[in-house]
Amino acid sequence: MREELHPLGVEIVTVSLELSEPEASRPFIEAAAPEHPSLLDPTHKLDTLFGVVNIPNVIWIDEKGIIVRPAEPGWPGPTQYPESFAKRMAERVAEAAKAAAEAPGEGGPKPPDLMKLLRTGQDRDSYPDAIRDWARNGASSQYAMTPDQVVDASQPRPLEKSKGAAHFELANHFWQIGERDAAIRHFNECHRLQPENWTYKRQAWSLVGNERAGGGEVGRFSQGPLPGEEADWPFDTNFNDDVAELEPGQYYPKTIE
Amino acid sequence: MILNELEIDPITFQTEMGWEIKPEGACKGELCVPLADGFDLSSTAERLGMALVHDEEHGVWALGPESVNGRALVTAEAPNLVLSDLDGKEFQLSSLLGQKVVIVSWAPY
Numbered sequence: 001m002r003e004e005l006h007p008l009g010v011e012i013v014t015v016s017l018e019l020s021e022p023e024a025s026r027p028f029i030e031a032a033a034p035e036h037p038s039l040l041d042p043t044h045k046l047d048t049l050f051g052v053v054n055i056p057n058v059i060w061i062d063e064k065g066i067i068v069r070p071a072e073p074g075w076p077g078p079t080q081y082p083e084s085f086a087k088r089m090a091e092r093v094a095e096a097a098k099a100a101a102e103a104p105g106e107g108g109p110k111p112p113d114l115m116k117l118l119r120t121g122q123d124r125d126s127y128p129d130a131i132r133d134w135a136r137n138g139a140s141s142q143y144a145m146t147p148d149q150v151v152d153a154s155q156p157r158p159l160e161k162s163k164g165a166a167h168f169e170l171a172n173h174f175w176q177i178g179e180r181d182a183a184i185r186h187f188n189e190c191h192r193l194q195p196e197n198w199t200y201k202r203q204a205w206s207l208v209g210n211e212r213a214g215g216g217e218v219g220r221f222s223q224g225p226l227p228g229e230e231a232d233w234p235f236d237t238n239f240n241d242d243v244a245e246l247e248p249g250q251y252y253p254k255t256i257e
Numbered sequence: 258m259i260l261n262e263l264e265i266d267p268i269t270f271q272t273e274m275g276w277e278i279k280p281e282g283a284c285k286g287e288l289c290v291p292l293a294d295g296f297d298l299s300s301t302a303e304r305l306g307m308a309l310v311h312d313e314e315h316g317v318w319a320l321g322p323e324s325v326n327g328r329a330l331v332t333a334e335a336p337n338l339v340l341s342d343l344d345g346k347e348f349q350l351s352s353l354l355g356q357k358v359v360i361v362s363w364a365p366y
Contacts, residue, residue, distance in 0.1 A: 010357040013350070015340065017364045022343050024365045029343060037348050039340040041362075048322035049275075049336045051329025052362050059335075061358040065351065067333045076359055131359060138357075147333035154330035162321030163308035169319040170312055173259050182315060199364065206366035220366035 001077025001128060002036050008135040009063070012036040012076060017044050017055060017199050019172050020207070024220065031082040043172055044199055046071070048165050051155030054198040054252065058127075060134065060144075068134070068144040070154040073122040073252035076131055085217045092218055114243050121249035122256065130256055143256065153255070164193030168200050175207065184234045191237050198251070205239055260298075260318040263309075267296045274320070275336050276305065286332020290325060 002012050014034065016025040019042040029038045046052040050059050051071045058074025061067050134141040145153065155161075171186035187204040194200055202223055209222035212229065224238030243251060258273045267278040276283045282291040283301055290304050298320075302309050306324035311317075323331060338350035338360075350358070 005359075008357075010359060011353050013353070013358055013360045015360060015362050017362055018366070022345075026343055028363070028365055037342065037353075039342055039348055041340050045338065045340070046360070046362050048329075049338060050360070055362045055364045057362045059360040061335045061350075061353075061360070063355050063357060065335045065354050067330070067335050070330060071362075074359075074361070076361055135357065150333040151326070151328055151330045154328045157322070157324045157327060157329050159306050159308060159324045162306060162324040163310060164321075166308045166310040166319035166321035169259055169321075170310060170317065173317065173319070174312075174315070179315070182312065186312070199362070202364065202366050206364075210366075223366065 002034070005076075005131065005135055006036075008132075010131070010135045013039065015039045015041045015046055017041050017046060017052075017203065019043065019175065019203060027082045027085065027217070031085075043169060044203070047168075047197065047199055051157070052199060053155060053194075053196055055202075060131075062139070062144075066147060067150050068139070070145075070150050072255040075124040075127045077128055082217070088217045089221065092221075114240065117243060117246060117248060118251055121252040121254045123254070127256065160193050164190045164197065164200070167193065171204065188236050191235070195242075201237060201242065202239065204235060205237075208234060258320050260320060261316065263298055263318060265298050270296070270298070270301075274307070274323070276323070285323075286334045288326070288331050 005012065012034075013036060014029075014032075016029070016039070018024050018040070022040055025040060032038070044052075046057070052059075053071070054073060056074060057071045058069070058076065059067060059071050060069035130143045134143050138144065167186045167190035171183045171190055174180075174186065175183035187200075190200050191204065205223035206220040209224065210219035212226050213219040213222035224240050225233035271277050276285045278292070278296045279289065282289045283296070283305060284290075292301055292304060294300065299309065302320060304325070308321035308324075310319045310321065322329075325331065335350060339347060341347050
């Protein structure tokens, strides 16, 4: 995608929202072998600065540094995963499907119907066409918003959301210094105040999920208790249960026609 | 931002939170919010709708982002995002002025 867009004056900047060490992001960045900036955002600044609430979320900024589309679900192009990761992930999804058929339970990789739900809302396949249109037509593109429209379309933020973000910062702070109980307390409060923020949720779940799943390439994608370990899960929420409560189109809301 | 005490100088406040303290008040983009008694962390945070959360046990505070206009964005002017890459090298979003930019968030989870 970058090879196509860059000659048209568009630069891609990828940002990893992962609070643990840079090495967690390295295999994915190196698999993409990017020529564009690939940055690390351990404190999830993109959420507080731009209103990002999920991944992938995309923000468009014009040549003068003015945002023309605020944070929204977006897929600029196909993702290149590390080969070993893609293989292991496919194995895990197959294992989970088999386990679900034999003995339904919570946790582990996403069951097939959740995968279908994740594909509702914003259309992934046509998103690159919107970016191409803006690359060619700039401000006259139907997809470019005015400054007032951009502000109005940005994520709603009452005071309680600011509080949720503050709790996330505290959770991160305490996790980094090994104060796990304090971190988990603040993560839970953050999730309660910002239930629509999936970076805050998935980040927290992945930290413990990764430990329980034994690390490795796909450990972080374990975002709930392992089957049989539900009572031991420290969070009030988990991926499978939270997503199961969503209506179609709520996880990646449609913002582009 | 994380704070150990409820006191900060206006320059650090601007660097961390993106609001410049001017005679007319706290300003970001085209918006200026009057500050009756000048800059003071607690009262300025309250005016800007920035939550101040205290972890009493550990004596640490966190200051949340502004909510003064009920939206994540107060202005369409992009903030100067400063983040590091894998090699620890700092990158400033403003270095890309003159190009269209598409920021893509992702995660290894």
